[in-house]
Amino acid sequence: MPFKMQKLHMPWTPQGLLFLALLGSILCPPASGIMDPSPEEKRLAWKYPDCSHLTAERGYALVDWPEVRRELHLNPYPENMPAVFGILDKLRGGSAEYDEEARLCIMGIPAVFFFLTKWTVDTMDRDEHGRPDEEAVKKVTVQYSIFENYISALHPGLINAANWTFDDLQIGRLRRQILQCYRQLEAKTANGSKFPPLKVYVYDEVDVPELEPLLRSQIYCSRGQWGTDVQVHDFFATSSIRTDDPAEADFFFVPGYAICVLEGNLYTLDEVDDLYKNLVQALPYFNASGGRDHVFVFGSGMAQS
Numbered sequence: 001m002p003f004k005m006q007k008l009h010m011p012w013t014p015q016g017l018l019f020l021a022l023l024g025s026i027l028c029p030p031a032s033g034i035m036d037p038s039p040e041e042k043r044l045a046w047k048y049p050d051c052s053h054l055t056a057e058r059g060y061a062l063v064d065w066p067e068v069r070r071e072l073h074l075n076p077y078p079e080n081m082p083a084v085f086g087i088l089d090k091l092r093g094g095s096a097e098y099d100e101e102a103r104l105c106i107m108g109i110p111a112v113f114f115f116l117t118k119w120t121v122d123t124m125d126r127d128e129h130g131r132p133d134e135e136a137v138k139k140v141t142v143q144y145s146i147f148e149n150y151i152s153a154l155h156p157g158l159i160n161a162a163n164w165t166f167d168d169l170q171i172g173r174l175r176r177q178i179l180q181c182y183r184q185l186e187a188k189t190a191n192g193s194k195f196p197p198l199k200v201y202v203y204d205e206v207d208v209p210e211l212e213p214l215l216r217s218q219i220y221c222s223r224g225q226w227g228t229d230v231q232v233h234d235f236f237a238t239s240s241i242r243t244d245d246p247a248e249a250d251f252f253f254v255p256g257y258a259i260c261v262l263e264g265n266l267y268t269l270d271e272v273d274d275l276y277k278n279l280v281q282a283l284p285y286f287n288a289s290g291g292r293d294h295v296f297v298f299g300s301g302m303a304q305s
């Protein structure tokens, strides 16, 4: 469709985000350490996501992660930011050092970049209309893509159990905040001749709480085989054809990462089925058209005959 092609050339679309993420992984290629830890290191790092296995005797690389985690619990965000900046100051070597630390303590570097990203979003300059500063959005994108590089391989259950003072739900919220910045930037540059004359309303879990279980684990689902569902959601969330007014919508987009939450063992097939049955009943604008203007996405590597 023509509007999709046009979107591909706009800098702050999800495609742009993806480009920057790819750029990030080119600029910060993972060192061989993280790809190939010793079996014992790997076993300990994954067995103790709270990093309690690291002691002074065993030796850390540059950061005392158990102490950092204690500090994060003692001083919740934003009081934890001096500690976060202190760690970044220690790791001036950049990606090679991040990799080395992440090899020993899988949640340490993600925690640092989670709070750094959140801080950048929360403190970025905005103009009198509340629109964010373009440079700040670029910065936050790079920070988020580093965070995503380190955390997207971790199952949401592991992230939550590791208890580094942020959970999967908060990661989802942070991602939405960043997408919202993109949308506001687009509004800044969009001018009268919007094309096509089509409006899409995007449901969210604030209006429809039944969506919440299907939108869990966004970061885990955002890469790899089931990434399509998240990418398409991101596309509509930031699109200039999105409308917040259901009355003017031509289509209604219903986000959900069904196959990923199934394959990731968050829910069984029967549970996913029940979640969708409840969801459809709860969608406030579904019945008006019998669902004909509602768009669902199910990305899968398999087909059922």
Ligand SMILES: *[C@@H]1O[C@H](CO)[C@@H](O)[C@H](O)[C@H]1NC(C)=O
Binding pocket: 073, 163
């Ligand atoms: C996370 O750790 C803190 C501090 O040790 C503890 O108080 C809290 O109950 C833990 N939360 C969960 C969900 O385990």
Ligand SMILES: *[C@@H]1O[C@H](CO)[C@@H](O)[C@H](O)[C@H]1NC(C)=O
Binding pocket: 189, 190, 191, 193
């Ligand atoms: C508005 O659209 C015109 C033509 O499509 C383009 O030349 C111009 O640069 C746009 N202005 C902004 C602020 O994007």
Ligand SMILES: *[C@@H]1O[C@H](CO)[C@@H](O)[C@H](O)[C@H]1NC(C)=O
Binding pocket: 280, 281, 282, 283, 284, 285, 287
């Ligand atoms: C839509 O119709 C179904 C079947 O009649 C009903 O169960 C459901 O509650 C309706 N949805 C809304 C949001 O009213």
